[in-house]
Amino acid sequence: MNTFHPLRFKPTFREYIWGGRRLGERLNKPIGAGEHYAESWEIVDHGQDQSIVAFGPYTDWPLRQFVLEHPRELFGQHPDFERFPLLFKFLDASRKLSVQVHPDDEQGKQLDPPDLGKTEAWVIIHTDDDSELYVGLETGCDRKALAEAVAQGNTEQCLHSLKPQNGDCLFIPAGLVHAIGSGLLVAEIQQSSDTTFRLFDWNRVGTDGKPRPLHIEQALNTIDYGLGPAQPQVPEKTSHPDCSRLVACDKFVLDRWQSQATVQVGGDDRFHIIAVLEGSLIVTNDPAEQPLSLGQTMLIPAASEACELQPQTPSVWLDMYLPTAAELRGI
Ligand SMILES: [Zn+2]
Numbered sequence: 001m002n003t004f005h006p007l008r009f010k011p012t013f014r015e016y017i018w019g020g021r022r023l024g025e026r027l028n029k030p031i032g033a034g035e036h037y038a039e040s041w042e043i044v045d046h047g048q049d050q051s052i053v054a055f056g057p058y059t060d061w062p063l064r065q066f067v068l069e070h071p072r073e074l075f076g077q078h079p080d081f082e083r084f085p086l087l088f089k090f091l092d093a094s095r096k097l098s099v100q101v102h103p104d105d106e107q108g109k110q111l112d113p114p115d116l117g118k119t120e121a122w123v124i125i126h127t128d129d130d131s132e133l134y135v136g137l138e139t140g141c142d143r144k145a146l147a148e149a150v151a152q153g154n155t156e157q158c159l160h161s162l163k164p165q166n167g168d169c170l171f172i173p174a175g176l177v178h179a180i181g182s183g184l185l186v187a188e189i190q191q192s193s194d195t196t197f198r199l200f201d202w203n204r205v206g207t208d209g210k211p212r213p214l215h216i217e218q219a220l221n222t223i224d225y226g227l228g229p230a231q232p233q234v235p236e237k238t239s240h241p242d243c244s245r246l247v248a249c250d251k252f253v254l255d256r257w258q259s260q261a262t263v264q265v266g267g268d269d270r271f272h273i274i275a276v277l278e279g280s281l282i283v284t285n286d287p288a289e290q291p292l293s294l295g296q297t298m299l300i301p302a303a304s305e306a307c308e309l310q311p312q313t314p315s316v317w318l319d320m321y322l323p324t325a326a327e328l329r330g331i
Helices: 063-069 071-075 105-109 143-151 216-222 325-330
Strands: 012-020 037-043 086-093 099-101 120-127 133-137 159-162 169-172 178-180 184-191 197-200 243-248 253-259 263-265 272-278 280-283 297-300 307-311 315-321
Touching (some): 037 297, 063 071, 086 272, 099 216, 169 243, 272 280, 280 315
Antiparallel strands (some): 012 086, 037 086, 099 178, 099 197, 120 169, 120 184, 133 178, 243 253, 253 315, 263 307, 272 315, 280 307
16 A cells, blocks of 8 residues: 555544534534534644544554654655644534634744644635624725724724625634625635634623623734725636636635546645545545545545546545645736
8 A cells, every 4th residue: 555645534523602513514524412513624734733644554554653754754845843734624604603713824923822824715615694793994994094993883884794605705814804694515725724813703692691801903904905895716627627726825825626536646745735625535545445425524635646537426626735836926
């Protein structure tokens, strides 16, 4: 067997007040009996939060161990990162998330302890009829106007809202204020960071009956007021007719495949994260020896040979990876 076969990890679940049960009901995640399953962390290497390998010779390895012991094989042409640079998760927002903003890398360095910045992107898997998203400020809302609105309890009036459709992708660069609305099931790729400044929490209380902390001053300082109302990404064509590019930024590339034909991924000296949103895929060299199906995620290390992904039915999946130096120049 190729030593650097694709890696599958055990998902870890987070329960927050805004979560629900759809990670189990729609994505077949093995959640427990609770009512507030909010996030399934699929690929993570951030402090104590570690994805654990589920199959094959590296079973029970945390992702961090791979980063430390096999950086060349994991990262290929990219530099040896101190930790895995991306984090991928699914979210079930049964209720709205807080209105929040994340720092960029420069602002993240100033934090104690320092953290990466956080640029993220969402792909909407399911919406309810009345679901909304909040992405960016309304035109003309500057720091002064926003600060006043927050002080008066009118934060929502400054936020640009939209009604997302299934399949929409929203790109959320660091500094763009945002909130995921209720009734949404979302796939999220982000920089591996855990720094969130909460501007407004809809006047609700946490599981302990108390309001969750806000970070209004830090949020106001972090928001990029030049980033106006945001709209869903317009998918771009790629060299393969079954693949469209949803995001190409300096932190990651996010492609969506819709195909019933066998395609190749990897073999290009960089890692790929594959996440299935519809259908299922048989993957060559997969030590799990079972299809990668709806709601499941795989990490293909840079040193893996190119893998064939063979859809068992018409399938939809995401492919997430780092841009090459040449691609970066074109972004
Ligand atoms: Zn966020």
